[in-house]
Amino acid sequence: MLRVYLEFAKKSFQKRMQYRIANLAGLLTNFFFATVRILVFTAFYAAQTEPMPLDLNEVITYVCLTQAFLMVMPLWGRAEIAETIKDGSVAMQLAKPVDFHGYWFADECGKSIYYVIMRAIPTFVLARFLFDMWIPLDLTVIILFLFSITLAIVLGAAINITAFGTVFWTLDATGIVGFAFTLSTFFSGFLVPIALWPEWLQQIAAWLPFEGLVHLPFSIYLGKLTGGAALTAIFKQSLWVLIFVSLGRLILRRGFSHLVIQGG
Amino acid sequence: MQSIIEVEDLSKEFKVYRHRQGFMGSFVNLFSRQHAVVRAVDHINFKIRRGEIVGYxxxxxxxxSTTIxxxxxxxxxxxxxxxxxxxxPHEQxxxxxxxxxxxxxxxxHLWFDLPVEESFELLRHIYRIPMEQYRANLELFNDVLELHNFFQTPVRQLSLGQRMRADIAAALLHDPDVLFLDEPTIGLDVVAKERIRQFIREINQERQVTVLLTTHDLSDVEKLCERVILIDHARILFDGKLTAIRSLIPRERLLIVDYAERYPNVELRHTVIAYHENMRVHYRFSPDNISITDLISEILERFKIMDLSIQEPEIEEIVRLIYERKVLLEGQ
Amino acid sequence: MHALSLYLHFVRVRIQSQMEYRFSFLMDTFSHFCVTFLDFTSVALLFARFHTLKHWTLWEVAFLYGMIGISFALAEMIGRGIDVFPRLVVRGEFDNMLIRPLGTFYQVLAYQFQLRRLGRTSQALLVFCIASSHLGIVWTPVKLLFLIAAIIGGICFFMGLFVIGATICFWTVQSIEVLNIFTYGGTEAGQYPMSIYRYWFRHFFTFVVPLAFVNYFPALSLLGKADPNGSPMILSQIGPAIGPAFLSLTLVFWRFGVKHYQSTGH
Structure with a gap:
């Protein structure tokens, strides 16, 4: 059974391969944003005398990581399958003997793997030379990070499917999805590292699922979360994955029965 | 009479890009591209007089389409x-x-997500059509094309036949001198085609609108045009009266009917049964002896049918015959 | 006059059809408001942590942020049609525009009107108003006119970028998203004062892509602040005019592109 979903993921990967020029443009855009953010942070740090939770090099590394993984996260700007719900062609999926949630998940993962190869890795290499991005040499850190970033991708896909699942009712997802994505962009620490936030806001972020997308894996990368703390972070991510997978499956099941009642 | 359309030695070339394969190839494509030149229209000449209907x-x-x-x-x-x-045209x-x-x-050419009426209103503003003229035209078009049935429906929800009726009416709202029709009957059923043709004929006769019509449906040409211009491989092969090449158009049509039940006698007047197996019957007939509409209404009166289609002679066939018999270009 | 009333007619029709999905429309407008609100919160968070940015205060940065935000949101609202231009080419809808007795650029503008960008516009306006009251700016009629000129200059600047992106489609058919660097990237870079950036970056956004002229320089003049890099004050005063000049230049490129339009399926 798993083979089928692997096949879906592979197909989704291959589909993306057609857009290589767009990918090149995207890579340039990532670099541009990284440059702006790094220049802004450099200016902020220039006049700074008191010690900061992250030093300048760590922030630069963090910024590079966000740009490397921006497209890998199955969150922002992925609406293809939601479009099939909107135009009704999703009803075709009912005829197939596969689980729709599983199919969607496989599709998102295929895209993520594509972006790991086409975006994340090139960004790592270039950022190492251009911005002196820091790369950990400790094997435990690397293994823990790989584990955590994988969970982050899975969590992103699970949140994505849950948010887009509402399309069954609203038929135009841009509203709710936009809202969910805004929250995730901010509370994941994508815009400003959570470590630089005021204490009270950090407390709020710790109770939300979004920190599992960016903050936790990147903190492990930077060696800010080690040993037991890193394992706790990974446990937290797993818990959120479980919650959102269940929620997503529930929404899709309800959605399909809604679709049947409506007659597509 | 004066010419309303004049085409002299007209050519159009397109650059067709070839894409390099592979990852490096797509990178190179960004900076330099290989291309081939395709000549879509090759030194063509013709003139069309005011009030003519010409089949292209x-x-x-x-x-x-490139010419249009x-x-x-x-x-x-x-x-x-x-x-x-x-x-x-391209300068003014x-x-x-x-x-x-x-x-x-x-x-x-209407706005896809707007109701027909809203599209027409927009056109009234765009072409600055005076209100009386707009109303009079709408009334006239409505009589023939029965637009009122779907006037409030968004264009995207119209059937192909309805859409075509709306499109043609919309193109005539501002009383143009020339009407260009690019495959106006493509994909339509026999009845819808007939309605469109009827309307084009009326507009041409009553308003002296010049019509240039491209089609690959020969019955459009036979029903509407006195003159045809035949183009093949970007060059004009024939330009002259329809009668001159009429002999090249096969007269016989094939009507294929799938009956819903088994009938003992399926013979029809003015037709020859060419093939009969189970409930499918092929009839050969000539439109000179019986009109298609009469034929169909007779069938529908007498039998229950599943499906019905008519095989038209194809233009490729005429082109082949012209090459074969070396019919000369008729000078204008 | 006819052109303007016809444009308003197009806009009205577009707004009506967007109102068909009212719930989604409201959610979307609201979410746009929130997106940009959290966007600004990030700027505020940085100031909460670092206090100053090379002699610039939070409210001075907010002033810049509001100005560029208003320009960009309005440019997206009006110029959405240029943004989706690749789609018009692929679907052959641009052919329909060429058979009408109206200018092509005009019709592309009239093709869409994205009212939901009101969310972003109002957020940027809110930030701008709060900032200017904190800074105690006295709005004389001259200053107000200058501000409006700067906003219009900004709208023209962003529309000019859209036009370049759209014109490239005449050759590539696909949209080349590189222009996002200058639109989205430009708003990102323009939120902060140009003076904080490195020499090469600053000059790029002044002389190659003239973003500084429609945002940073006019803001300096409104704030009564001298450029720490010592650029002459005259740049601030002529700044807004660079926007329409830039747009006209891109429209020359557009007209050149239309002549090379190949249509689809000959």
């Missing part, structure tokens, strides 16, 4: 001259647009 026919990809797109100002020609109403595009109507069979 030819096989697929012969250059029909140059005459309507969409494409800029590579070389040669052309005038519509004395204007050069807006002035030309004000005096012509254009319909593409392949897609609507």
């Amino acid at each position: 026919i030819g096989p697929n990809a012969a250059g029909k 797109k140059m005459l309507t100002g969409i494409l800029v020609p590579t070389s040669g001259g052309l005038r519509v109403n004395g204007r050069v 595009r807006k002035e030309n647009a004000r005096r012509i109507g254009v319909v593409f069979g392949q897609r609507t």
